[in-house]
Each structure stands twice: as structure tokens, then as C-alpha cells.
Amino acid sequence: MKVVNLKTLHQRDPLGIGQTPYFSWMMESAERDVIQHSYRLIVSDETKTVWDTGIVESREQSFIEYGGLPLESRRVYTWTVAVRDNKGCEDRAEACFETALLHAEDWKARWVESTIPRENYEWFNYGAQPPPIMFKRDFAVTGMVKKARLYASAYGCYRLYVNNVRPDDREFAPEHTVYRDILYYQTYDVTNLLKNGRNTLSMYVGDGWHLCPQTAPVMENFHNLPAVLYQLEIEYENDRRDIIAADGNERCGTGPVMFSDIFLGEKQDANVPYILDYPVQVRDYGYANLMVQPMPPVRPIKTLPAADTYISPRGEAIVDFGQIVCGRARIKIIAPKGTPITFEYFEVPDKDGNYFNSMIAFQKDIYVSDGEPCEYEAYFTFHGFRYIRVTGMGALNKEDFTAVLLTTEKENAGSFSCSDERLNRLYRNIRWAQANNMMSIPTDCPTREKAGFTGDIQIYVKTAIINENVTPFLSAWLLNLAADQLEDGVVPMTVPFTRLYERLSYNRAAEFGDDRPTGIAGWSDAAVIVPHSMYVMTGNLLILKKHYNTMKRWCDYVIRTAREKRGDKGLPKEIDRYLWNTGFHFGEWLIPSVKEDASHMNCRISAAYTAPIFGYISVSLMSKIAHALQNIQDAAYYSDVAIAMKNAIEESLMKGGKMPEELMGAYVLAIAFDLVPDQYQDAFAHKLVFMLEQNDYRLDTGFLATPYLLDALTKIGRRDLALKVLFQDKPPSWLYQVDKGATAIWENWVAISPDGMPMVTSYDHYAFGCVDEWVFREIAGINSSQPGFRHMVIHPKPDGCLHLCKRSFQSEYGEIAVAWTDDVLKVSIPCNTTATVVWKDCQYEIGSGHYDFK
Numbered sequence: 095m096k097v098v099n100l101k102t103l104h105q106r107d108p109l110g111i112g113q114t115p116y117f118s119w120m121m122e123s124a125e126r127d128v129i130q131h132s133y134r135l136i137v138s139d140e141t142k143t144v145w146d147t148g149i150v151e152s153r154e155q156s157f158i159e160y161g162g163l164p165l166e167s168r169r170v171y172t173w174t175v176a177v178r179d180n181k182g183c184e185d186r187a188e189a190c191f192e193t194a195l196l197h198a199e200d201w202k203a204r205w206v207e208s209t210i211p212r213e214n215y216e217w218f219n220y221g222a223q224p225p226p227i228m229f230k231r232d233f234a235v236t237g238m239v240k241k242a243r244l245y246a247s248a249y250g251c252y253r254l255y256v257n258n259v260r261p262d263d264r265e266f267a268p269e270h271t272v273y274r275d276i277l278y279y280q281t282y283d284v285t286n287l288l289k290n291g292r293n294t295l296s297m298y299v300g301d302g303w304h305l306c307p308q309t310a311p312v313m314e315n316f317h318n319l320p321a322v323l324y325q326l327e328i329e330y331e332n333d334r335r336d337i338i339a340a341d342g343n344e345r346c347g348t349g350p351v352m353f354s355d356i357f358l359g360e361k362q363d364a365n366v367p368y369i370l371d372y373p374v375q376v377r378d379y380g381y382a383n384l385m386v387q388p389m390p391p392v393r394p395i396k397t398l399p400a401a402d403t404y405i406s407p408r409g410e411a412i413v414d415f416g417q418i419v420c421g422r423a424r425i426k427i428i429a430p431k432g433t434p435i436t437f438e439y440f441e442v443p444d445k446d447g448n449y450f451n452s453m454i455a456f457q458k459d460i461y462v463s464d465g466e467p468c469e470y471e472a473y474f475t476f477h478g479f480r481y482i483r484v485t486g487m488g489a490l491n492k493e494d495f496t497a498v499l500l501t502t503e504k505e506n507a508g509s510f511s512c513s514d515e516r517l518n519r520l521y522r523n524i525r526w527a528q529a530n531n532m533m534s535i536p537t538d539c540p541t542r543e544k545a546g547f548t549g550d551i552q553i554y555v556k557t558a559i560i561n562e563n564v565t566p567f568l569s570a571w572l573l574n575l576a577a578d579q580l581e582d583g584v585v586p587m588t589v590p591f592t593r594l595y596e597r598l599s600y601n602r603a604a605e606f607g608d609d610r611p612t613g614i615a616g617w618s619d620a621a622v623i624v625p626h627s628m629y630v631m632t633g634n635l636l637i638l639k640k641h642y643n644t645m646k647r648w649c650d651y652v653i654r655t656a657r658e659k660r661g662d663k664g665l666p667k668e669i670d671r672y673l674w675n676t677g678f679h680f681g682e683w684l685i686p687s688v689k690e691d692a693s694h695m696n697c698r699i700s701a702a703y704t705a706p707i708f709g710y711i712s713v714s715l716m717s718k719i720a721h722a723l724q725n726i727q728d729a730a731y732y733s734d735v736a737i738a739m740k741n742a743i744e745e746s747l748m749k750g751g752k753m754p755e756e757l758m759g760a761y762v763l764a765i766a767f768d769l770v771p772d773q774y775q776d777a778f779a780h781k782l783v784f785m786l787e788q789n790d791y792r793l794d795t796g797f798l799a800t801p802y803l804l805d806a807l808t809k810i811g812r813r814d815l816a817l818k819v820l821f822q823d824k825p826p827s828w829l830y831q832v833d834k835g836a837t838a839i840w841e842n843w844v845a846i847s848p849d850g851m852p853m854v855t856s857y858d859h860y861a862f863g864c865v866d867e868w869v870f871r872e873i874a875g876i877n878s879s880q881p882g883f884r885h886m887v888i889h890p891k892p893d894g895c896l897h898l899c900k901r902s903f904q905s906e907y908g909e910i911a912v913a914w915t916d917d918v919l920k921v922s923i924p925c926n927t928t929a930t931v932v933w934k935d936c937q938y939e940i941g942s943g944h945y946d947f948k
């Protein structure tokens with residue numbers, strides 16, 4: 095048995111951590127049935143042991159929270175774990191982590207801000223944005239450097255250079271956060287970049303999210319000028335220490351990037367030098383919102399060569415990468431000095447292959463050549479695109495174009511392939527939509543809004559987890575959610591809650607008679623559903639502990655609103671007080687048969703069931719969460735309320751044996767969440783089947799019901815219909831998109847009409863990709879029956895649709911892999927887990943190891 099994969103906060107030997115660490119490891123063995131019997135974990139600094147767990151008899155091997163002496167700033171800690179298994183084998187392994195600046199007093203640096211006047215500008219004033227600002231200073235290094243760390247952040251997004259070299263390839267630091275309360279700072283190892291004598295440090299700051307009008311934060315005293323903070327700590331070979339910190343001795347000015355905006359695009363003029371003729375001003379912005387970056391950075395994760403170039407019917411020169419990507423292109427350019435070349439990024443062409451703006455944002459970059467051959471890439475903007483319209487470059491050569499995927503770095507956790515090529519493509523599309531929408535925060539789309547819509551990740555979270563290790567990423571986002579929760583418990587429609595969506599929330603609330611933003615069914619519920627899903631899928635109890643109050647406050651808001659505000663259906667008070675049935679909601683959102691309208695009537699229609707049902711879902715999950723944390727009193731309270739809510743739903747929404755709206759999603763949610771009383775179960779099942787038949791086996795569900803559609807059908811014993819819907823290729827359906835050439839997941843089910851007309855919508859929206867989680871459970875047959883897959887049920891059911899299926903998932907314990915053909919099932923489960931395998935009517939209980947079932 096070997097102990098492997100040691101992680102601190104789910105990162106390998108992280109440099110610069112700030113929060114209380116937790117540890118995890120995995121066991122590997124050639125033997126079967128291996129279970130961890132005990133472990134001993136010791137954490138030490140150079141001189142002493144700071145935590146020794148002693149021998150702990152436990153199967154826990156993940157989310158082991160540090161419980162030793164207080165950690166100190168800028169220190170390297172090593173930790174060793176010695177593990178003993180049930181067969182008496184022992185192994186140990188070692189890892190380390192380094193802390194960053196843990197206390198506000200550690201900061202010697204001052205915030206320094208640009209003094210270059212910045213006009214207030216409007217969203218659509220394309221091209222008139224202020225330029226990014228370069229900050230620069232010289233400093234001396236006086237001796238042999240043993241170790242140097244640089245801590246830095248900015249208002250805006252920065253690129254850091256030490257002696258004109260970037261210490262790493264991260265992009266868009268600091269990430270999009272609730273800047274008022276949380277501003278990440280980054281830690282760099284710059285030891286090898288320093289030289290004896292004169293050195294320079296520069297930070298080039300673009301607008302990023304903070305200074306962009308569309309994503310600017312809700313923040314009193316908003317800082318509307320680019321500003322930087324940095325602190326370089328040098329340790330010399332002779333143990334002397336030196337700190338070079340931002341202090342006002344910098345210069346600032348502009349350079350070749352003439353303007354940059356994350357929605358509109360960027361202009362670079364290679365003829366323009368950096369002219370740093372402005373002083374900076376020192377500002378007292380304090381350190382209270384600074385937080386060590388709690389997750390890996392945004393990086394160029396993948397590159398893709400161009401697949402094709404063509405001239406459109408309108409005569410436009412177009413590059414096609416064959417795949418929708420979030421990021422930008424690297425482009426080899428040789429052009430006469432002064433030539434402007436324009437790159438307009440877009441997602442889909444029109445029916446005839448011409449440029450088409452489906453994204454609203456312009457996504458237009460300009461490069462002005464200095465006559466030198468170069469490989470050009472924009473600095474401070476990113477786009478969602480598959481195509482680029484290029485103007486000013488002459489005939490295109492596809493070898494000159496490479497697309498770069500920019501996203502937060504995450505470990506791969508899943509794979510899938512099967513005998514159906516269209517399903518394989520669907521899976522790849524889902525993976526791409528996920529990769530393209532996880533830059534810094536979980537977003538709706540990388541084009542039009544780039545916003546942290548709470549509903550979208552609520553719908554998609556389980557699929558996200560089975561495909562990538564999103565624990566650090568989502569844990570970081572949840573800190574932002576907690577920061578953005580309003581005083582009354584309301585969780586906003588987006589996190590970070592930006593000025594744009596704050597305004598929208600006030601407007602929507604007013605239309606529904608409220609004077610402040612109200613909670614939104616299925617969106618705000620992310621506060622409970624996201625952490626709970628993380629717990630179920632990875633066993634992460636710490637996330638429940640950490641966000642217990644946030645979750646409670648959200649549920650209490652729902653309960654209070656239901657009690658205090660009467661719905662408009664004239665229901666008896668005893669029933670109405672348990673129904674969350676007032677305020678603005680998005681309803682199911684984007685139901686194919688319900689047309690959008692400006693007065694949001696469509697939202698009202700489906701909100702009649704989504705609000706009471708999602709209120710019930712959150713409150714009943716809250717009871718389970720309280721139970722998992724052994725808070726018996728809370729568990730009982732929320733369970734009682736959930737039961738009362740369920741009864742109220744039965745007595746109001748289901749009166750007469752049908753849902754208030756004859757919409758597929760209404761029946762789906764009622765069935766999937768076991769809300770249908772016995773006497774109506776047949777009627778509900780028949781109704782759902784009837785609706786599906788009437789719709790020619792095409793789905794008619796929106797955001798909130800789609801994740802449960804195939805489950806509801808499976809539950810009523812119609813797995814055959816679930817498969818029929820999955821394999822359906824007439825619109826609306828998943829395979830229709832695939833047939834229409836989608837390379838990610840569309841926002842609208844029929845974004846491209848059967849005759850090839852594209853809509854103005856997003857072609858890169860992960861929400862409807864949630865079907866992958868059903869495929870994982872029902873086709874690959876992998877079901878967790880204890881949090882984190884400690885015990886699982888593996889029950890694939892080959893039923894003629896597929897003849898081969900392979901799926902893997904990197905659980906907290908290690909890899910779970912299932913591969914089946916019509917006659918053989920191969921299963922492998924990691925050490926420290928057990929499974930019940932059901933194959934061809936036989937049941938087996940297995941421990942870790944590889945197995946073949948014939």
C-alpha cells in the first residue's frame with residue numbers, strides 16, 4: 095500500500111495559503127479490500143512540531159482540518175502522514191505548504207493609485223475606454239538571494255513583471271470577487287528573477303472586472319482608478335531580510351494597450367512606447383478585504399490550432415477553430431508599420447457563414463503593427479468564440495492562428511466514452527462549456543454577461559464535480575456568496591453581486607411590489623444546494639460547517655417570507671404560511687413552449703410552482719445538513735417546517751390531482767422530489783408521460799426542471815422514455831444541438847432553428863449540460879450511497895441503446911472506473927471504498943480493487 099496524492103487545501107504543496115488548511119491523501123494498493131485502519135499526521139516547521147494528531151483510528155483521509163498551534167506568516171510547513179491499513183501495511187508520505195501574510199500588520203505596502211484622470215464612460219462608448227496603466231519602480235538587491243516572495247494585488251487586473259519577466263503565466267489576477275469584502279492577493283516565488291544590483295518591478299493594470307462598468311462592484315467609496323499593492327520580501331544567504339513595498343515611489347503611465355475591456359475588446363498599438371510620466375498617489379484603502387488567493391490561478395490551459403479559414407459570402411476573412419473556447423487567440427502577424435488589423439470574435443456565423451453577433455458584446459480587438467513580425471495576443475480581455483472575423487490582414491493562413499483556453503486551473507476528474515458518437519460529442523460539449531465558464535467564478539456565459547449567476551451553478555454543480563476537482567474553486571466562490579448575502583438573508587441573483595444586477599434586482603422587485611431585492615427560487619437556493627452537493631459528492635463536511643449560518647439565514651428568509659407575505663390565490667392562512675409564493679422569480683426559465691415577454695408573465699406562470707418547491711427543497715436539505723453536523727435541534731426544526739411545506743404544496747398546488755400549470759416541469763419537480771401524495775401518483779405519472787407523448791418525446795423543461803426530467807421518468811418506471819428523451823434529436827433536445835454542430839451547450843434549446851437561423855443567445859452556457867449527471871448515474875451506473883462515494887452502488891443497465899460505455903471519476907479516495915459492454919462489466923474502485931455491484935440480476939459486495947463480471 096502506498097500513500098499518494100497529498101494535498102493541502104486540495105492543492106499540491108501550495109505557495110502562499112491563508113486559511114486554516116485541511117489535508118487529504120489517497121492510498122494505492124495492488125491488493126483488494128484495502129481500508130484505512132488509522133493515520134497519524136504531523137505538521138512541523140523548521141524547528142518544531144506544530145500539530146501531531148497521534149494515531150487516529152479512522153477511515154477519514156480527506157478534509158482533515160488543521161488543529162495545531164497557530165500558524166505563522168510566510169513560513170514553510172511540512173506535513174507527514176503515516177497510514178496503516180486493515181492488512182497491517184504501513185506507508186508514509188510528506189508534503190508541504192507555505193503560508194502567506196496572515197495578519198494585517200504583516201503588510202508594509204501602501205496602496206498606490208494612478209493619478210491619470212479617468213473620464214467616466216458609458217458601456218457602449220466602444221473605443222473610448224481609458225488605457226491600462228503601467229506602474230513601475232526600481233529597487234536594489236544587495237547580496238546573494240536565498241528566497242524571495244512577492245505578494246501583490248490590484249484594483250483592476252494586473253500583469254506582473256520582475257526585470258521585465260513574468261514570474262508565471264497566470265492571467266486576470268486578482269480574480270473576480272466581492273471586492274468590497276474580498277480581494278485576493280497572489281504570492282509569487284521570484285527568487286530566480288532577482289539579480290544583484292538594480293532591479294525593476296512593474297505591474298500593468300487593465301480594467302478587469304473591478305473597473306469595467308458592466309461588472310463593477312456594489313461598493314461604497316468605489317475606487318475608480320487603477321491601484322496596486324505589492325510587497326517583495328527578500329531573504330539573503332546571510333539571513334538578512336529586506337522588504338520592498340509599494341510606497342509612492344512608483345511612476346505610472348500608459349503603454350501600447352490603448353484601451354481594454356473584458357466585453358468590448360482591446361486595442362494594442364505596437365508603435366506606442368510606455369511613457370511613465372505621472373506620479374502615483376498613496377491611498378489608504380486598508381487591508382481588511384485582502385485575502386490570500388484560495389484557489390489556483392486563471393491560466394492558459396489548452397491551445398487549439400485553427401481548423402479552417404474561409405471567405406464568407408459577404409467577403410469577410412474568417413478563422414474557424416472548430417471549437418467554442420473562452421480566451422483569445424495567439425496570432426502570428428507580419429504587416430507593414432501602422433497597419434491596423436481587426437479581430438472580431440464570435441460564436442456562430444449566420445445561416446450563410448457570415449459574421450454574426452449573437453453575444454451583444456462586441457469582442458473586437460485591434461492590433462496596430464510596428465512592422466516587426468510578432469506573435470500577438472491581447473492582454474486584458476477575453477472572449478467566447480469559435481470564429482474570428484479578421485480585417486486588414488489580407489489572405490489568412492490558418493497556421494498563424496492558435497486559440498488559447500483561459501480558465502481557472504482545475505484537475506480533471508472525469509472521463510466518458512461510449513458506443514454512440516453523438517453522446518460522446520455531447521459529453522465533450524459539456525466539458526467545454528464547463529471549461530469555458532469557470533474563469534475565476536462560475537459564469538453563465540463567457541460572452542454577453544460573464545456573470546456569476548447563482549441559478550446556473552445550482553443546476554450544474556453535480557455535473558461540475560464529476561468532471562473536475564472544483565472544490566477549491568467553488569469553496570472560494572462560496573466565500574463570495576456569503577459576503578454578498580444581504581442582511582435579511584437574501585442571496586442575490588449573481589455572486590459577485592455587481593451594480594448592474596443590483597439595479598436589475600431593485601427594478602424587478604419593484605414590479606412585484608417590493609422595495610428591495612428579494613430571493614429568487616432556484617437561484618438564491620444555490621446557497622444551500624451548492625454546499626450540500628459538494629458534501630454529497632466529496633464528503634466535504636467542512637464546507638457545511640463553514641457555511642452553516644449562510645444556509646440557515648437563507649432558509650429562514652424563505653420561511654419568514656412564506657409566513658409573512660400572503661400569496662394571491664386566496665388560500666387559507668394555515669396553508670399559505672408555508673408556501674413561498676410571492677415576489678419576483680425567474681420561474682423555470684427558458685421553457686421552450688413558453689415565450690419570453692417583457693412583463694415577465696412567463697416567469698410568473700412557472701414561479702407558481704418553482705418557488706414553493708425550491709423553498710421546500712432548501713429547507714429539507716437544511717434539515718439533512720443540520721443532521722450531518724449533529725445539530726439535532728435544528729435538524730428537527732427544519733424537518734418540521736419542510737413537512738409543513740410539503741403538506742401545503744399538496745393541499746394547494748396539487749388540489750384536484752394536478753399541478754397549477756400544465757407544464758412538464760411542474761410534474762417533473764413534483765415527482766422528482768417525492769411531493770406527490772399516494773392517491774395522485776398514477777395520475778401524475780400518466781400526465782407526465784402524456785405530455786411527453788403529445789410533444790413527440792421532446793422535452794419541454796426550462797432551467798430548473800431539466801436536471802430532474804430524466805430522473806422523474808426513471809422514478810415512474812419509464813427509464814425507456816428517459817432514454818428516448820436523451821437520444822431524441824428533434825428540437826428541443828440535447829442531440830439536436832449536437833446535430834446542428836454545437837461544440838458547447840446552448841443557452842436556448844433551439845438556438846439555431848431547423849432551417850439554420852441562429853438566435854441572439856449564448857452558445858456556451860453550461861446549465862443544460864446537467865444531463866451528464868444522469869448519464870453518470872444511470873448509464874455508467876455509478877451511484878454514491880455514502881457521502882463522497884465511500885460506499886457506492888454500481889448498477890449499469892445495458893439496454894440496447896449502447897453497446898459499450900466507459901466512465902471514470904476521481905473521487906476523494908481515488909479513481910472509480912466502470913467499463914461495460916453487452917456481456918462484461920469491469921469495475922475498479924479505490925482503496926478505502928466499498929461497493930455493491932449489480933450486474934445481470936446478480937448482486938456482489940466488493941472492496942477496493944479491479945473486478946471483471948461476466
Ligand code: BGC
Binds near residue numbers: 550683859
Ligand atoms: C443568464 C442566465 C441566468 C439568467 C437569469 C441570463 O441572462 O445568461 O443564465 O441565470 O439570466 O435570468
